[in-house]
Amino acid sequence: MDVKRRDFLRIAGLGAGLGIGGQAVWEVVKGDDVLASTHREKTEGKRWAMVVETAKCRAHDCTDCITICHKIHNVPHFDDPKREVKWIWRQGFEGAFPDQFNEFLDEDITGGSVPLMCNHCDNPGCVKVCPTGATFKREDGIVVIDMHRCIGCRYCMAGCPYGSRSFNWQDPRKGLDRIDPEYPTRTKGVVEKCTFCSERLAVGKLPACVEACPYKALTFGDLADKGSDVRKALKGVYAIRRKQSLGLGPSIFYIV
């Protein structure tokens, strides 16, 4: 029973915040080396990633990945786009890849749309700005939000260049026809986004979108493992990442 010890650590953390120095400072200084880090997490990965074969998505006007994701995670639906909450969505080429777009690109490439979601960046802009540590990067590379700690300041939304985050402008249960009892909903006033299905990874399952895709357009795996499905999928193809020049190291690869 180390509840008391935790409280002590929290107080120590507060001390660090007041300038006595300590672990938090160290975290800023040392940086992160994902590939070298050990992991306590029950999932096997060291840096989870996804590869999207965009040709398959462009060829089919399919939303199966979105439907299953939003269903099992109790993502609410609101008609007003201003109040929208989404974990994964379809976006045209120009919106998804403004840096790669040009007007002479083949319609084959720029037509249709591709699935967008949280990029689970190696160096996430949202984690850097979060004032409470509510959003953080796990040792397996997944960027998650601690819903208990989020104060709803939406700084992470300003800090994300991919538009991957949604805020609960109202009680999300108002936008749910049915609630899946296997997964919690969120409350009003917190930010949410894709979690790479960490709850499924923990029991050895693939993310729901990957499993649901009827065309096998999505491949999931560990970038740190040379033999993983994602590393194989990246062999011999040209894959791009969104806004790569910003240096955040997104973990979703798009084969064009």
Added chain:
Amino acid sequence: MYDAGKVIVGIVLFIGVATAPLWYDTIAGKSAQAPKLAKAADGPCVEPKEWMRANHMELLDHWRDAVVREGEKDYKSSTGKTWEDMKLTGTCLKCHDKARFCDKCHDYEGVKPYCWDCHVVPKKEVR
């Protein structure tokens, strides 16, 4: 003291108004009755009953950090037993019924934990 009479009358009036609910309940015969909690379906609890009564929120606080932030799953109890899937819906509600256990005390004490804003009471009601 200036206006001593007025001040004293004011203080007496204030105390009277502030304690009105107590008087009201006493007169109406509805004074404090300890809530009767439903028995757990299975036992024993993860920690001794008395400790849980005082510290269950601290424990849940500790669990949610351990699960969400540290990626831990199992809880090693002071009783020596290890519990899998330490979480409100995974552990507590396996044995306890929310309406007949949690709510009873919370309503009585007038506390409104926000757990249920997000967490869903498992479908299969236990007793």
Added chain:
Amino acid sequence: MLEKALTGGKRYWTWLAVVVAVIVIGLVAYLYQLREGLGITGMSRDVTWGFYIAQFTFMVGVAASAVMVVLPYYLHNFKAFGKITILGEFLAISSVIMCMLFIFVDMGQPARVFNVLLHPTLHSMMFWDMMSLGGYLFLNILISRVVFSAEAKGIAPPKWIKPIIILSIPWAVSIHTVTAFLYSGLSARPFWMTAILAPRFLASAFAAGPSILILLCLLVRKVSRFDPGDKAIRKLSEIVAYAMAVNFFFVLLELFTGLYSGIPQHIEHFHYLFLGIGSATGLVPWAWSSSILMVVALVMLLLPKVRTNLRILPWICVMVVLGLWIDKGIDLIVTGFVPSPVGTVTEYSPTAPELLITLGVYAIGALIITVLYKIGIAVREAEAA
């Protein structure tokens, strides 16, 4: 000393009643927001910060600008400011409290706001902003209290307060710098990601803040027997003139770099602000009216004959405050979000409850400054008598 705020004429009490009424209305609107969530505002998935954060940004500037009376008085021994440093510090106190309230009403989960202190996250600029604002509030309360109570007793303030006053000068600069860092460090928002943001914030703050102070001085002179003095007011107008000129220069630097370099992700925000994108032209009239107000005010400030005319000066100050308020309190924040990272153009305008809550916060600031000024004036009047 607070008892001095409890005596006053009919005008004083009427004003306080109006202010309290606005606070109550704002509070009711806030309770509505607390129940329903931030969906009652005009903010959206694309424009995630709006009026509240913009007002916060503007008021941090006003708070920081107190340094513009403290610095000339304590570092350059400019005696004419001796009587009004306290007015600047009181303005800073009420402004910082307003800043904190604007942040607070913007929180989705206000009950958890202390998580910022419970889980200090040193790599977040918001943590540092909270630290610097809190520290600045503490410094100003301490300084004004110590200096003023000494003065009321007719004795010299204790020596130990001087280094603390000196410390408050860089601290004032820090609060607005860190506030600029909130925005300028975000690679996700090219419109804000410019090194000139912090200097620009300071320059515009040192124009808007002293302008407000001039207006307050003129008001104080009108409603009481305390006269801050023509010399102090004219000096303030000179500060406003310099700050406006510097701010204007900084804005031109920003426009040149942004537009001449021609990077689309940078230009499209300016395009939205000044010309609109398609039918989305919500900010265009604001952008141009702000620019015109600022240019006209700057020209008038640069002409000594006009600037020193105390009949015209208040109008110049109104133009400066209005122009800069539109710039920081409307344009700057919203434009950073339009277009969105995926190129969507979502416009923003505040809703009625959002405006009422904002007004309520301003009213709380007005209440604080009224009470503080009332005390200050009472002491000054007693000295004059």
